[in-house]
Amino acid sequence: MFRQASRLLYRSAAAGSSKSATARAFSTEVPSTIDSTFVESWKKVAPNMDPPQTPSSFMKPRPSTASSIPTKLTVNFVLPYASELSGKEVDMVIIPATTGQMGVLPGHVPTIAELKPGIMSVHEGTDVKKYFVSSGFAFLHANSVADIIAVEAVSLENIDPSQVQKGLAEFTQKLASAATDLEKAEAQIGVEVHSAMNAALTG
């Protein structure tokens, strides 16, 4: 399969090269490419109607990256039903990525991180605000803006420890007795989420 890969790639590149002869510009460049021949032929056919707009005309150019690293990180933390933090300037954010707790400082390399159930902490001077996040994503942009989206995020004091213990015991037992793959996966998720909540409450 791999021997053919280079041949197939070359073939598809050659076939597509006629169409993609003009290299597509990055969205960092201002999109002002209005096809004049199209506009002219449109005006001939429908002189009273405006030519249709394309998605690129609605796009704002990507904000430029500052040449020097900003001192503060701008955080947007949103949930499906509420916007927790919107454009808040903070010093650091620690997010529970699947690869481990990730500290985000201003000037962080652009990253897309999938979040696992865990604690997200927002550090502003000496203030630390902690949330337990169920799962979600974090988009870290080159201009020191962090967009964090979670499905459910709660303050640690709103979690009921007895429920967590009960759930953990229940799902550990389910994991032991699970039959199908799907049941095992669901039980595993339950164990993970409850252990994370347990660790969050005790840690």
Next chain:
Amino acid sequence: MASSAAVPFWRAAGMMYITYSNICANLVRKCLREPFKAESMNREKVHFSLSKWADGKPEKPGFFFFFFTLLPV
């Protein structure tokens, strides 16, 4: 080049990310203290009406449901 990285266990079991994410969120909601638990359950309630069709016409005017988002287990 076509090799896939190690897939998460839920993906290997045939689950989609959104299913996984919703299960996690539901479990977290179930472990909240009152009144936050009641608030979140209320917020996540879904109202929908279901009608079965036969011969191009709905069989009954409609079945009305008040349904909590399918809580797993």
